Amino acid sequence: MSTTEPKRRGRRPNGADTKEALLTAAREVFAEQGYDAATVRAIASSAGVDPAMVNHWFGGKEGLFTAAVQIPINPAEIVREVLEGPREQIGERIIRRFVTVWDGVGGGQFAALIRSVAGNEQAVTMLREFVQNVLFNRLVKVLGVDHPEMRVALCGSQLIGLGMARYVVRIDPLASADADAVAATIGPNLQHYLTGDLQLLA
Amino acid sequence: MSTTEPKRRGRRPNGADTKEALLTAAREVFAEQGYDAATVRAIASSAGVDPAMVNHWFGGKEGLFTAAVQIPINPAEIVREVLEGPREQIGERIIRRFVTVWDGVGGGQFAALIRSVAGNEQAVTMLREFVQNVLFNRLVKVLGVDHPEMRVALCGSQLIGLGMARYVVRIDPLASADADAVAATIGPNLQHYLTGDLQLLA
Structure with a gap:
């Protein structure tokens, strides 16, 4: 390989x-x-x-x-996993996996990541690199969709926002809902970012 | 006297x-x-x-x-503004307004907000109070939608995520796209959170 x-x-x-x-x-x-x-x-x-x-x-x-x-995220493993199963439910699988993984380490680790990112340009670069080049670029490449860069950025915005709402700002009921409920609710929106019509302006 | x-x-x-x-x-x-x-x-x-x-x-x-x-956000004014015009484009108007407002203060202020939130529980409470009780609760109340609390949390997740992606982590092309392009792309997803079928699990 x-x-x-x-x-x-x-x-x-x-x-x-x-x-x-x-x-x-x-x-x-x-x-x-x-x-x-x-x-x-x-x-x-x-x-x-x-x-x-x-x-x-x-x-x-x-x-x-x-x-x-x-540590909680093995990019290669995640990409492989979320690609298994119906294409139209990839968004849901990503959200479920995201929540399961960060819940599994107690959520505090996501807050720690944000603390580092908030105060350090190096950490910002690292997170951006991770979201763009390690995680989502592989995925959109496999999906073969248009506007790959915008889709990656949009997915990044929703996942980071979910992490912020659940683990940092803790907005209920999103903070306390179980992984399946979060996946069912946010999944379709992530799916739209991944494979839907983005209505990009000409 | x-x-x-x-x-x-x-x-x-x-x-x-x-x-x-x-x-x-x-x-x-x-x-x-x-x-x-x-x-x-x-x-x-x-x-x-x-x-x-x-x-x-x-x-x-x-x-x-x-x-x-x-300061950059006058909740009462925003709620009034976004309610003017077609109901099915409220999401788009909120996104355009969000981007215009934070772009107008240079974006650094959003990063400053996140820095404060990342390191301080008081600031977390303040942001949560602001998102939930000051801004979106008014809006969903006027809209008269079901599951108002979950809708508020979902909208919060997308807006905070957009702010993170545009002003903190700076993921392109979302970081450099103009307000209309961002509104056209993210607006429909916010609209889904506000007025769509949430597919909440029973």
Whole structure:
């Protein structure tokens, strides 16, 4: 396949433990202090490992943040999953998956992401890159729809807005509805952004 | 009868200037430092007025923030405006108005709002109160639609998401499209949230 498989052979259990400990600590420290204030030293200390391990495993603070943010979302897996089943229900499946994933980590991680994004241009770039180039571009490419860039942006707006409404601003009943209810309600709108007539002005 | 001029009369022109100066300074200082870090003293100093004026005119930091945030949006005016014209284009008018208003203040003010919300529970409450109780509840009440609370939450999710995508994460082409194009594209989805069949699960 076209993507490079990560090297797995050389990884020892020890390295895996260190990575996991760093990711767990990173989520806590970034959530509490935001991207700018959180230091590699503090995260490593919280994880009980040498700060040099951050560079070793993640190439630095930015890489660690990206990894920490991406953890609940495996883009390749999500794209594969949402493409299984009827094409006209892709929107619903994306919403259900989005809610299930972020609910699964307690929602606080989405709030942490927004805190980082709100105060840091680097984090903004990372989120934009993630939404545009990692997640949705693959999807619209497979769908073969017109205006792919606008569709990606529109989907990004609805998903980020859903996350904000559910996990940050907590607007009920959207904040407390279960994943199926949210998917049934927002899914058709996301579907419209993905495959509908966008009514773009000439 | 006293020969002394009543206090209030002498203060009025001056008071309006003081309020304006405080609101202008508040927007700058909140935008730069976020809700928590910004102090009444710093804002008053930047405005060149006595810190006591913040309590006098706004009842404190929170009231000043609410006033500063609300400035580009006059809820009563917006609700009146978007209700003028065909009912089936209310969504489009809301989106056009939203974009025009926030573009008009440079978009940075929306980012400042998100920065405040991301770091402060008080600001979260204020935004939620604003979206739910000040802005959209009036609208759905006039529209007389079913599931008013869910509709308000859904509209909130799309508007906050649009603001995030356009002003914070800046996802193109949504970030650079003009107000009419954004309204034509997102308007129908907002309309669905306002007056469409929500497909709520039983």
